[in-house]
Amino acid sequence: xxxxxxxxxxxxxxxxxxxxxxxxxAFDNAVKLTDQILAIAPEDEDALRCKxxxxxxxxxxxxxxxxxxSSPRTLDDFHFLKAYCLYRQNKLDxxxxxxxxxxxxxxxxxxxxQILYRLGKMDACLDIYQKLQKSKIDSxxxxxxAAHVMGGRSSAVQGLLDSL
Amino acid sequence: xxxxxxxxxxxxIVLDLAYNGIEFPSIESRMKKDRKAKGGFMSRIFG
Numbered sequence: 554x555x556x557x558x559x560x561x562x563x564x565x566x567x568x569x570x571x572x573x574x575x576x577x578x579a580f581d582n583a584v585k586l587t588d589q590i591l592a593i594a595p596e597d598e599d600a601l602r603c604k605x606x607x608x609x610x611x612x613x614x615x616x617x618x619x620x621x622x623s624s625p626r627t628l629d630d631f632h633f634l635k636a637y638c639l640y641r642q643n644k645l646d647x648x649x650x651x652x653x654x655x656x657x658x659x660x661x662x663x664x665x666x667q668i669l670y671r672l673g674k675m676d677a678c679l680d681i682y683q684k685l686q687k688s689k690i691d692s693x694x695x696x697x698x699a700a701h702v703m704g705g706r707s708s709a710v711q712g713l714l715d716s717l
Numbered sequence: 718x719x720x721x722x723x724x725x726x727x728x729x730i731v732l733d734l735a736y737n738g739i740e741f742p743s744i745e746s747r748m749k750k751d752r753k754a755k756g757g758f759m760s761r762i763f764g
Contacts, residue, residue: 568747575741602742609739637735660738667735692732699729 561593571603580611596625605634614638633661640664645672659688666696675704 567590574583587604590597601624608617618638621631632655639648645668652668655661662681669678678700685693694717701709 563749565747565749568744569749572744572748575744599742599744599747603744606739606741634739637739640735660735663738664735667731667733670731690734692734696731696734699731702729 562589564590564594564597567593568599571600575603575607578610580607583607584611584613598626598628601626602628602630605631609634609638614641618642630655633664636661636668637664640668640671643671659685659690663690663693666700670696670700670703673703675700675706679704 567586571583571586571590574580574586584604584607587600587607590600591604594600601620605617605620608614608620615638618635621635621638624631632651636648636651636655639645639651648668649665649672652661652665662685666678666681666685669675669681679697682693682697682700694713698710698713701707701713
């Protein structure tokens with residue numbers, strides 16, 4: 554037909570507005586903006602990632618999972634984000650499975666340690682904390698102590714506290 | 718009666734530190750360039 558629909562707003566305008574919503578933690582509005590961007594550019598990596606992160610930050614974990622599953626593209630860190638959502642839903646085995654498809658780094662190891670903790674696998678959990686020790690992660694000692702206590706190693710806690 | 722108080726075991730606190738690793742990508746480069754970036758002195762006045 555000869556009738557043209559009105560042109561969509563330029564992507565850069567939409568990203569500018571999206572950024573404003575992110576900066577002010579207006580995550581519902583941020584999600585709406587990402588939907589507008591994805592309606593124009595369905596495979597836009599930045600928009601896809603922003604959408605998933607905004608949903609997670611808004612505690613909409615189920616919606617974040619749907620967004621990941623229905624995404625036309627698999628982004629580098631989608632397995633990590635998916636694993637995090639599954640962890641929040643207490644689907645721990647699925648979460649570990651998803652995490653194993655992601656390249657290991659500090660973030661994936663932190664999440665893995667939290668999943669192992671919930672699974673009661675304290676030895677494996679403490680192994681990861683050993684590896685994370687040199688990364689100097691804020692407040693990590695709180696989780697390390699918890700894993701020691703739950704792993705029946707309360708006697709090691711005093712030494713740990715002394716070394717802080 | 719009443720029954721004596723009993724100590725109950727409490728699970729230690731665990732923080733969700735993985736949450737901090739969930740960050741928005743940098744979208745600065747996707748945004749409209751601001752005036753300062755686009756031109757110099759003149760465009761700041763007339764742009």
